[in-house]
Amino acid sequence: MKLSARTGVSYFGNRNPRHFLVDLEEIKSHHCNFIVHTFSENDQLFYKYTVAELIELSKNAGLEVYVDPWGVCRIFGGEATSDFAFKNRDVCQILNTGETAPGACINHLKVREFMLKWIDDAVEIGAEVLFWDEPHFFIDWANQKTANERWSCWCPYCQEKFKQIMGKPLPAFDDLRLNSDDAGELANEFIRFREDSIVEFLTMLCNYARSKGVRNAVCLLPHKERRYGVVNWAKVATILNLDIFGTDPYWLWFEQRVDKFVGDFAREVVQLSRQFYKEPQIWIQNFKIPAGREDEIREALAVAYAEGVRNFAAWSYYGSGYMSYIKSGNPQKVWDTLGEVYGQIVRGEWQ
Ligand SMILES: [Zn+2]
Numbered sequence: 253m254k255l256s257a258r259t260g261v262s263y264f265g266n267r268n269p270r271h272f273l274v275d276l277e278e279i280k281s282h283h284c285n286f287i288v289h290t291f292s293e294n295d296q297l298f299y300k301y302t303v304a305e306l307i308e309l310s311k312n313a314g315l316e317v318y319v320d321p322w323g324v325c326r327i328f329g330g331e332a333t334s335d336f337a338f339k340n341r342d343v344c345q346i347l348n349t350g351e352t353a354p355g356a357c358i359n360h361l362k363v364r365e366f367m368l369k370w371i372d373d374a375v376e377i378g379a380e381v382l383f384w385d386e387p388h389f390f391i392d393w394a395n396q397k398t399a400n401e402r403w404s405c406w407c408p409y410c411q412e413k414f415k416q417i418m419g420k421p422l423p424a425f426d427d428l429r430l431n432s433d434d435a436g437e438l439a440n441e442f443i444r445f446r447e448d449s450i451v452e453f454l455t456m457l458c459n460y461a462r463s464k465g466v467r468n469a470v471c472l473l474p475h476k477e478r479r480y481g482v483v484n485w486a487k488v489a490t491i492l493n494l495d496i497f498g499t500d501p502y503w504l505w506f507e508q509r510v511d512k513f514v515g516d517f518a519r520e521v522v523q524l525s526r527q528f529y530k531e532p533q534i535w536i537q538n539f540k541i542p543a544g545r546e547d548e549i550r551e552a553l554a555v556a557y558a559e560g561v562r563n564f565a566a567w568s569y570y571g572s573g574y575m576s577y578i579k580s581g582n583p584q585k586v587w588d589t590l591g592e593v594y595g596q597i598v599r600g601e602w603q
Contacts, residue, residue: 259594260286260565261538264322265574267295269305275569276313282591283598287315288383288565290322292332296373304377311378318469319379321370325363326355327453329386329473331577336366345390345405348425353390358453359409371461381467381496384457387450388473388481403430405446414445443483451487458493469496471535474506474517489524496563497525498533503552504540514552518559533563538590539572543581546589553593557602564597566590 261284266272279287287310295303307317323332337344337356343363345353356363374382392399406422414422418441428439458468470488473480482488489497501517503510518534525532534556536549553564568575573583580586596602 256285256562257597258286258316258533258563258565259284259598260288260316260318260563261590262288262290262320262565262568263306264290264568267299267302267306269302269309272306272309276309278587279315279569280313282587283594285315285598286318286381286565288318288320290320290330290332291370291374291377291379292322292330293324293335294332295322296324296370297335300373300377307378316380317378318381318383319374319377320383320385321367321374322385324370325366326353326390327358327363327387328384329388329471331575336363344407346407346410347390348403348406351402353392353404355390357405357407357409358387358389358449359405359413360407361409364453364456367457368460371457371464375461375464375466379466381469382457382461384454384468384470386471386473386500387454389446389450391480403428410445410449413449417445417448447482447484447487450481451491454488454494455491458491462493467495468493469498469533470494471533472499474499474501474513485520485524486528489528489530494530496533497521497528497530498535498563498565500535500537500567501552502535502537502539502567503548504537504542504545510548510551511555515555515559518556518561522560531563532561533565534561536564536566536590538566538568538586539575539578539580541571541580541582541586543585546582546585549586549589550593553597554602557597564594 289307291303310317321328323330325336326334334355337354343356343360345355345357347353390404411422423438428442430439461468472482476483499517499521501514503513521532536552571580571583571586572578
């Protein structure tokens with residue numbers, strides 16, 4: 253049996269079902285067959301059953317529904333803050349500067365309990381796939397100048413866990429020499445500890461989600477640099493209850509060439525997915541596309557398609573024209589370009 257292509261788009265910014273119905277028509281006419289609904293902590297607190305309405309409308313329109321922990325705990329990607337971290341300062345990550353980050357620590361038991369409750373709610377409102385997007389230790393994306401100088405985590409839970417696993421105290425930041433070229437074994441141990449913490453966390457989430465009858469998708473940040481948490485991607489791809497494995501090589505965001513950046517990451521995702529029996533997925537940049545460069549969207553899809561990817565998703569609906577931070581220059585053209593190519597893919601014209 254030939255698997256049909258999957259074409260998705262993420263949706264956020266509007267919580268009014270009346271207006272969503274209009275957008276839903278557009279999403280259908282642009283040949284999407286799944287939708288990724290963001291479900292932030294704010295949504296969970298104040299819009300839970302409104303998001304449930306959006307999900308029901310999506311399903312009635314024939315779309316498969318992913319639900320995304322958007323910015324939840326500031327462990328996952330997304331332009332949303334963490335109410336949980338603000339209210340529970342003892343769960344927060346501690347940076348190398350000694351500052352308390354506005355994000356919770358992956359290794360804290362209260363955070364794990366909080367995430368299981370998030371899964372309960374996401375399943376209750378109708379999730380079919382949970383989308384574990386860009387799991388990472390704290391990165392201050394909005395302050396690029398200082399983001400690269402900050403590392404975490406030195407919270408009591410990380411200190412204790414490191415000691416249990418490694419049999420010695422978590423080294424002081426200065427001893428790790430993380431920002432220098434000659435970082436040695438101590439730094440490698442620290443990096444492996446963070447990576448293993450993320451993998452263990454994801455495994456726990458995937459196991460619980462599977463027990464509730466939903467599927468799991470992971471999207472790793474398109475980096476191999478140590479700062480971003482997971483260097484050895486096979487450790488994630490091998491998670492038993494993970495179904496869909498992918499990354500988001502946003503070439504313009506990271507100032508890279510579309511063919512090489514998307515191609516290299518798509519190749520790796522496909523290779524690991526084949527090795528560990530996952531479905532490969534590639535996210536396509538549909539935000540902050542400068543006017544006049546919309547054709548690169550087609551190129552990104554073509555490059556990933558050529559590598560064997562058949563599950564695509566775009567961030568986000570309508571060229572992200574409703575969020576000033578990431579708005580495209582010509583959102584309509586971004587959206588229409590995506591829809592045109594999605595149409596060709598789902599009609600099988602790219603075979
Ligand atoms: Zn910690």
